[in-house]
Amino acid sequence: NAGVTQTPKFRILKIGQSMTLQCTQDMNHNYMYWYRQDPGMGLKLIYYSVGAGITDKGEVPNGYNVSRSTTEDFPLRLELAAPSQTSVYFCASLLNSGTGVETQYFGPGTRLLVL
Amino acid sequence: AQSVTQLGSHVSVSEGALVLLRCNYSSSVPPYLFWYVQYPNQGLQLLLKYTSAATLVKGINDFEAEFKKSETSFHLTKPSAHMSDAAEYFCAVSDRTGNTGKLIFGQGTTLQVKP
Numbered sequence: 356n357a358g359v360t361q362t363p364k365f366r367i368l369k370i371g372q373s374m375t376l377q378c379t380q381d382m383n384h385n386y387m388y389w390y391r392q393d394p395g396m397g398l399k400l401i402y403y404s405v406g407a408g409i410t411d412k413g414e415v416p417n418g419y420n421v422s423r424s425t426t427e428d429f430p431l432r433l434e435l436a437a438p439s440q441t442s443v444y445f446c447a448s449l450l451n452s453g454t455g456v457e458t459q460y461f462g463p464g465t466r467l468l469v470l
Numbered sequence: 471a472q473s474v475t476q477l478g479s480h481v482s483v484s485e486g487a488l489v490l491l492r493c494n495y496s497s498s499v500p501p502y503l504f505w506y507v508q509y510p511n512q513g514l515q516l517l518l519k520y521t522s523a524a525t526l527v528k529g530i531n532d533f534e535a536e537f538k539k540s541e542t543s544f545h546l547t548k549p550s551a552h553m554s555d556a557a558e559y560f561c562a563v564s565d566r567t568g569n570t571g572k573l574i575f576g577q578g579t580t581l582q583v584k585p
Contacts, residue, residue: 359513386571395479397560397575398514405570413572445513449571455564456502456521457571461513 356381359462361446367468368436376431376465378446386449387429388459389413389421391442398445404429405451436469443467472497472563476576484584489548491579493535493561496542502564503544504573505535509557517559520544531555556583 362377380387385406390398400413404423418440420432429448433440443466447459477492495501502521506514518529525537535546544561558580565572 388572395577397577398573399575400572403570403572411570447514451569451571453569454521455566455569455571456519458504458516458519459514459571459573461506461515463511463513 358382359446359448359460361444361462361465363465364463365466365468367470368433369470370436370438372436373432373434374436374467376433376444376446376467378429378431378462379427380429380446380448380460381427382448382450382460383426384448384450384460385426386451387423388447388449389419389429389431390445390447391415392445392464393442401431401444433467438469441467441469471567472499472501472565472574474561474563474574474576476559476561476579478579479577480580480582482582482584483551485553486550489533489546489551489555489581491546491559491561491581493544493546493576494542495544495561495563497563497566499566502566503535503537504562504564505529505533505544505546506560506562507557508560508578514560517546551581551583553583553585556581 389401402421446462505517561576562573
């Protein structure tokens with residue numbers, strides 16, 4: 356299994372451009388998550404999905420959109436890039452069994468710089 | 471609502487010395503707690519987790535953590551630091567409001583290991 360994969364690894368965007376960060380998992384996990392990581396701030400949840408066709412906002416959703424058309428894929432869309440979106444983005448997945456103690460598995464991250 | 475506080479954004483130890491990384495939580499329900507490690511330019515991986523089965527939890531690479539309800543703490547320790555332990559460490563608590571699998575992360579602690 357490849358686990359959770361993310362593309363691209365690094366991207367530079369100009370202000371106002373748009374892009375999609377790709378995330379794919381091959382573990383048949385039902386739940387998926389997008390986080391952003393800023394220095395000294397830990398990880399903040401952007402969006403999450405509990406299954407295909409179901410998404411919900413996390414703590415910092417403004418400026419982002421997601422979709423979940425398949426179990427495997429959970430792309431994150433930035434429509435109008437702003438310097439405040441410069442960050443490292445992590446995708447994660449989890450096989451939910453309802454106990455609350457399942458492990459989230461993380462991708463390697465996408466480093467985004469908006470200039 | 472749950473929250474996590476990691477005391478000390480940077481910890482420096484000598485190789486072979488005890489590692490102690492501090493984590494305090496706030497939770498209105500019995501918490502499920504996690505420690506994740508992030509090596510440079512990688513995603514997060516699980517070190518260990520507390521699921522209420524035992525207060526002393528052993529993880530990978532000789533790390534362990536003790537859940538202390540009276541102190542609302544879940545500190546991470548390792549008897550003898552290796553150079554390869556240099557990384558960022560995150561404490562997290564499971565958000566148990568709704569079956570979402572969401573994690574609430576602390577700010578992170580960077581561990582430096584000196585030769």
